[in-house]
Amino acid sequence: MEVLDRAEISVDAGIAGDHRGRRKPGSTGKRQVTLMERGDWEAATAAIGRTIPWQERRANxxxxxxxxxxxxxxxxxxGAEVVLEITYECDPCVRMDALVPGLREAMLPDWRGGACTRVVAGGTIAVGDTIRIET
Structure with missing residues (x-):
């Protein structure tokens, strides 16, 4: 995992450099970009009594x-350009328990594992960009 200050996002490829976000032919791209709240990660790691860098979750x-x-x-x-559509809850996988036993279960309540999204409109995003609900 690589922590970046800015990234390019596109409808066809998700986040540049992350092959998992690429839309396959005939696919709806339901899991192009994953998002997780800092507070949810901190609550999950506090529940197991550990401090773990957020990127270990492997959310985008x-x-x-x-x-x-x-x-x-x-x-x-x-930001100004990127629009993502929430498709479903991002359930934590068994890899979380490989990091620390009990982490997966600590991430289950209230969408703590984050949200999966599809890219509706691409562009550049950067740390500090505003996030808002589109109406």
Missing amino acids: LLVDGFDLPQVPGTRLRI
Whole structure:
């Protein structure tokens, strides 16, 4: 995992450099970009009594100061250009327990594992960009 200050996002490829976000032919791209709230990560790691860098979760974006909607179909605008549509809850995988036993279960309540999204509009995002719900 690589922590970046800015990234390019596109409808076809998700986040530049992350092959998992690439839309395959015939796919709807339901998991192009994953987002997780800083507070949720901190709550999960506090529940198991450990401090773990957020990137170990392997989410694409860490969101701070914004409560991610838990409603599929909700569209989020990040910065001036990027629009992501929430598709479903990002369930934590067994890899979380490989990091620390109990972490996966600590991430299960209230979408703590984050949200999966599809890219509706691409562009550049950067640390500090405003996130808002599109109406």
